[in-house]
Amino acid sequence: MVEVKELSRYEGQEVTVAGWVDQLRVHGKVAFLVVRDGTGYVQGVLVRKELPTEVWEIGTALTQEASVKITGSVREDARSPGGFEMGLSHVELLGPSPEYPIQPKEHGVEFLLDHRHLWLRSSQQRAGLGVRAEVEQAIHDFLYQRDFVRVDTPILSGAIGEHAGTLFATDYFGENAYLAQTGQLYAEAACPAFRNVYCFGPTFRAEKSKTRRHLTEFWMMEPEMAFVDSDGNMRFQEELISYIVERALERCGSQLDLLERDRSKLEGVTAPFPRISYTDAVTRLQEKGSSIKWGEDIGGADETLLSEDYDLPVFVFNYPRGVKAFYMKQNPDDPETVLCDDLIAPEGYGEIIGGSQREDDLELLLTRIREEKLPEEAYGWYLDLRRYGTFPHSGFGLGLERTVAWITGRKHIRELIPFPRLINRLYP
Numbered sequence: 443m444v445e446v447k448e449l450s451r452y453e454g455q456e457v458t459v460a461g462w463v464d465q466l467r468v469h470g471k472v473a474f475l476v477v478r479d480g481t482g483y484v485q486g487v488l489v490r491k492e493l494p495t496e497v498w499e500i501g502t503a504l505t506q507e508a509s510v511k512i513t514g515s516v517r518e519d520a521r522s523p524g525g526f527e528m529g530l531s532h533v534e535l536l537g538p539s540p541e542y543p544i545q546p547k548e549h550g551v552e553f554l555l556d557h558r559h560l561w562l563r564s565s566q567q568r569a570g571l572g573v574r575a576e577v578e579q580a581i582h583d584f585l586y587q588r589d590f591v592r593v594d595t596p597i598l599s600g601a602i603g604e605h606a607g608t609l610f611a612t613d614y615f616g617e618n619a620y621l622a623q624t625g626q627l628y629a630e631a632a633c634p635a636f637r638n639v640y641c642f643g644p645t646f647r648a649e650k651s652k653t654r655r656h657l658t659e660f661w662m663m664e665p666e667m668a669f670v671d672s673d674g675n676m677r678f679q680e681e682l683i684s685y686i687v688e689r690a691l692e693r694c695g696s697q698l699d700l701l702e703r704d705r706s707k708l709e710g711v712t713a714p715f716p717r718i719s720y721t722d723a724v725t726r727l728q729e730k731g732s733s734i735k736w737g738e739d740i741g742g743a744d745e746t747l748l749s750e751d752y753d754l755p756v757f758v759f760n761y762p763r764g765v766k767a768f769y770m771k772q773n774p775d776d777p778e779t780v781l782c783d784d785l786i787a788p789e790g791y792g793e794i795i796g797g798s799q800r801e802d803d804l805e806l807l808l809t810r811i812r813e814e815k816l817p818e819e820a821y822g823w824y825l826d827l828r829r830y831g832t833f834p835h836s837g838f839g840l841g842l843e844r845t846v847a848w849i850t851g852r853k854h855i856r857e858l859i860p861f862p863r864l865i866n867r868l869y870p
């Protein structure tokens with residue numbers, strides 16, 4: 443058996459390909475059968491007078507998504523998808539597919555999400571998820587080249603990683619366990635062991651909001667770097683994002699074209715990225731008509747408003763401590779703010795990265811844990827990191843689905859994860 447992507451090497455030879463029926467067109471005594479095998483599409487040609495009746499009958503009764511094995515000789519054909527077609531001598535039906543639910547017509551999104559297990563096979567979904575896989579690999583490569591050690595952090599935790607408001611709690615033999623909102627605190631613990639580390643895994647937020655930017659389960663990549671300050675943190679982020687975009691442009695051209703992504707919007711994305719302080723961003727937003735006041739978080743609509751002013755992703759740095767997580771380092775020049783950054787993607791895709799320098803002072807960290815009314819006893823181990831060889835360090839979290847939504851130009855992040863978990867959806 444050969445894969446469609448290798449057909450060019452078999453010109454003039456008889457081969458067998460296995461896959462799923464994409465299309466069948468019967469024109470009298472000739473039929474065209476397009477088969478997808480995951481590596482590409484190939485068109486098989488059936489000619490009635492050249493085939494045993496049984497093969498013709500099986501071949502011309504195939505329906506969308508039936509699985510088949512087709513055998514025939516390979517020949518070049520510019521009009522065929524992939525540039526090659528097969529003159530078929532045999533067709534074997536492996537698995538029939540009567541009344542495939544997803545037809546080549548418009549379906550409502552809820553219907554498609556109910557059939558996500560089948561929707562994955564459609565060309566746009568395959569393109570988006572293909573870019574996701576490439577971006578994921580690009581991230582691993584970037585960090586590997588820079589000697590980062592990947593540490594796998596737990597999904598079940600007794601400590602609240604970010605905010606109490608969006609926790610999934612579960613009973614852990616009589617104790618409360620939470621599904622990880624972040625792997626960061628554990629990555630921080632691994633930092634003194636390896637210096638530069640990262641974790642990359644699913645994270646969970648019981649987000650009550652139903653927006654195109656929120657999932658309840660999403661994948662986050664979180665590097666943690668010893669002896670790096672907030673400025674170095676932002677410089678690392680812009681290098682990483684530039685690399686990811688470059689890789690997508692280099693290796694995902696066909697997927698981006700299929701998704702009709704305007705590639706010129708990505709071509710200019712190279713470091714450095716513009717930076718604006720939170721305080722200046724609030725002033726700018728007010729000038730643009732927003733009702734935001736200093737001290738409030740910058741919401742999705744305001745992020746979009748701000749991103750209108752830039753062709754590149756933009757850093758918003760040093761937010762008020764009241765709207766950010768307890769572990770962010772107090773700004774020594776202005777204790778009302780913390781040394782953090784959000785990276786806002788262009789074209790209204792919102793925050794794709796949240797990062798900060800970490801509070802490395804034991805007393806200040808304890809004060810913040812108490813201020814946020816977090817259960818102190820769950821953070822004994824985390825506070826130990828400040829008791830035994832505390833050190834300046836920084837890190838960030840990159841939301842994979844939001845990043846890929848921006849790169850692919852898809853409106854809703856639910857299409858960029860194979861099986862989205864949303865406030866109203868646990869099926870399939």
Ligand code: 4AD
Pocket residue numbers: 604623624625626647649655656657658660662664665793794795796797798837838839840841842843844
């Ligand atoms: O800004 P967040 O909450 O930061 C953290 O979790 C830190 N612990 C990261 C760190 O410093 N190690 O989340 C980081 C990113 C966001 O910028 C966003 O891209 C994504 O995770 N994200 C979500 N993506 C999809 N659905 C949600 N509900 C998301 N919440 C955050």
Ligand code: MG
Pocket residue numbers: 784793795796
């Ligand atoms: Mg954030």
